[in-house]
Amino acid sequence: MDMAFIIETIAKIVVILLVFSALAGLGTYFERKVLAFMQRRLGPMHVGPFGLLQVAADGIKLFTKEDIIPQNVVKPIFKIAPVITAATAFMAAAAIPFWPEFTAFGYKVHPIVADINVGILYVLGIMAIGLYGPLLGGMASANKFSLISAARSAAVFISYEVISGLSLLAPLMMVGSLSLIDINNYQAGGIGNWIVWSQPVAFILFWIAAFAETGRTPFHLIANDHEIIDGFGTEYSGMRWGLFFIGEYANMFFISFVIAIIFLGGFGDGSIAGAFQLLLKVSFFFFFFLWTRAAWPDVRPDQLMWLCWKVLMPLAVVNIVITGLVMMF
Amino acid sequence: MHSEPLNDRNVSEQSPYFYVDIETYPTTSWDKFKQVVKRTFKGELFVGLWVVMREMIKFDIHTVQYPKEKLPIGPRYRAVHKLLRLWESGYERCIGCGLCEKICISDCIRMDTKIDENSRKEVTEYSINLGRCIFCGYCAEVCPELAIVHGQRYENGSEQRAHFVIKDDMLTPLDWLTSGQQAEFPGFGAITPNESVTKTPLAY
Ligand code: SF4
Ligand code: SF4
Numbered sequence: 001m002d003m004a005f006i007i008e009t010i011a012k013i014v015v016i017l018l019v020f021s022a023l024a025g026l027g028t029y030f031e032r033k034v035l036a037f038m039q040r041r042l043g044p045m046h047v048g049p050f051g052l053l054q055v056a057a058d059g060i061k062l063f064t065k066e067d068i069i070p071q072n073v074v075k076p077i078f079k080i081a082p083v084i085t086a087a088t089a090f091m092a093a094a095a096i097p098f099w100p101e102f103t104a105f106g107y108k109v110h111p112i113v114a115d116i117n118v119g120i121l122y123v124l125g126i127m128a129i130g131l132y133g134p135l136l137g138g139m140a141s142a143n144k145f146s147l148i149s150a151a152r153s154a155a156v157f158i159s160y161e162v163i164s165g166l167s168l169l170a171p172l173m174m175v176g177s178l179s180l181i182d183i184n185n186y187q188a189g190g191i192g193n194w195i196v197w198s199q200p201v202a203f204i205l206f207w208i209a210a211f212a213e214t215g216r217t218p219f220h221l222i223a224n225d226h227e228i229i230d231g232f233g234t235e236y237s238g239m240r241w242g243l244f245f246i247g248e249y250a251n252m253f254f255i256s257f258v259i260a261i262i263f264l265g266g267f268g269d270g271s272i273a274g275a276f277q278l279l280l281k282v283s284f285f286f287f288f289f290l291w292t293r294a295a296w297p298d299v300r301p302d303q304l305m306w307l308c309w310k311v312l313m314p315l316a317v318v319n320i321v322i323t324g325l326v327m328m329f
Numbered sequence: 330m331h332s333e334p335l336n337d338r339n340v341s342e343q344s345p346y347f348y349v350d351i352e353t354y355p356t357t358s359w360d361k362f363k364q365v366v367k368r369t370f371k372g373e374l375f376v377g378l379w380v381v382m383r384e385m386i387k388f389d390i391h392t393v394q395y396p397k398e399k400l401p402i403g404p405r406y407r408a409v410h411k412l413l414r415l416w417e418s419g420y421e422r423c424i425g426c427g428l429c430e431k432i433c434i435s436d437c438i439r440m441d442t443k444i445d446e447n448s449r450k451e452v453t454e455y456s457i458n459l460g461r462c463i464f465c466g467y468c469a470e471v472c473p474e475l476a477i478v479h480g481q482r483y484e485n486g487s488e489q490r491a492h493f494v495i496k497d498d499m500l501t502p503l504d505w506l507t508s509g510q511q512a513e514f515p516g517f518g519a520i521t522p523n524e525s526v527t528k529t530p531l532a533y
Contacts, residue, residue, distance in 0.1 A: 037384070040392075042392040295378045
């Protein structure tokens with residue numbers, strides 16, 4: 001391994017960390033604004049122009065707040081749990097191509113930390129490990145609400161891993177590769193080649209599963225404020241809570257990238273226009289996360305399980321079988 | 330509509346009451362499945378999405394940015410009390426009768442009176458314990474002189490609540506009175522301040 005490669009990789013990691021930490025902050029700003037507008041409110045208005053500096057104010061608050069470790073918690077696990085959430089969210093980003101290759105100062109840059117040949121498997125696997133954040137945090141918290149939340153997160157994440165895995169199987173069978181770059185190049189021919197046209201069911205299923213994996217509103221029961229306070233985050237304060245938060249928002253961005261790359265053609269043929277199209281698609285999916293939060297009610301945990309095992313999973317399996325038959329004949 | 334038909338709570342032809350049309354709950358698995366399919370493809374989720382999107386596009390914001398904008402409050406709003414002065418002479422209206430102190434149900438008005446050199450009763454101390462006041466308005470209602478009234482001042486940020494309700498704070502300052510800023514409480518017998526309000530001559 002030569003020096004240039006190590007330096008380049010470290011630079012990419014730092015850039016991704018910084019950009020997506022900042023985006024997670026901005027994401028909260030947009031979430032507040034969009035939700036506010038949809039509910040005929042104004043949202044943050046007072047810190048900075050149009051409340052833009054609210055993010056900075058929140059950051060200062062989170063960083064300087066006292067880090068309380070309650071008395072009866074299991075201390076090491078309680079302390080490490082938020083780190084797991086944030087770390088796994090960012091680790092998943094290693095295999096996601098955020099931008100097509102470009103040349104800067106005569107140097108060819110691949111804006112992906114590691115183009116491993118099992119890219120999507122790695123992303124899904126790492127996101128699945130993210131389950132340990134809420135699970136361990138909730139179980140170590142010595143709080144009944146956190147415990148309920150931990151149990152729910154285990155149930156929801158594991159169930160919806162099945163959906164996201166099975167729904168991805170059909171497109172992957174068509175592409176014949178697990179690398180996100182290969183999946184992207186498979187659809188490089190333009191809108192007509194997007195996988196969403198040949199795999200609409202898989203697209204919808206994966207999208208639904210994405211809501212469960214990020215714990216967003218129709219499936220927000222892991223930290224459902226009106227039932228279990230903040231769920232696994234109830235006992236957390238300061239930056240530890242902030243890490244959960246950054247993890248959640250980073251996850252939303254990354255899963256949006258994954259959906260856009262797998263089903264909606266990604267960055268297309270790699271031109272600048274394609275790259276901006278990718279950003280547009282990602283923004284749409286991120287916006288949709290906020291949109292549903294304003295529009296839809298939460299489902300009950302048992303309804304969520306019911307939906308997963310009795311509706312979505314059979315659909316996913318049928319989809320795989322049909323895809324296989326079509327490919328065979 | 331008259332209220333009489335509403336008093337008959339029995340559902341019948343004449344009464345305006347009717348049973349809400351509730352579909353029977355599905356019992357068999359097949360019926361449940363059909364209900365799920367119907368609800369899934371009815372597009373209700375998209376109605377919800379459309380409604381919030383429509384509100385966002387219309388941008389019909391209802392927020393009142395409070396410290397900068399304020400909603401008007403009703404003229405009979407019961408906020409922190411005020412002691413008023415006579416328009417014609419500028420004397421304090423309170424005659425120290427003690428009725429307000431007596432009627433106050435939370436027993437929070439305290440006053441001290443003495444006979445001054447003109448043999449008039451003079452109120453030396455008058456204070457309301459805002460920690461106990463429930464803003465019922467009885468004191469203002471019982472006062473025969475319309476001396477104690479409720480003001481419109483609802484922004485009570487201070488180091489001590491007592492700052493609003495010692496006599497000097499409640500009493501209309503003299504320069505306010507001369508500049509016509511004393512607002513009259515529009516209750517029974519309230520005077521309309523104009524030229525017809527003149528000082529009663531003492532010498533007959
Ligand atoms: S408003 Fe009611 S409670 Fe308050 S001082 Fe007057 S009589 Fe007492
Ligand atoms: S009832 Fe009116 S006039 Fe009598 S003491 Fe109270 S404020 Fe003064």
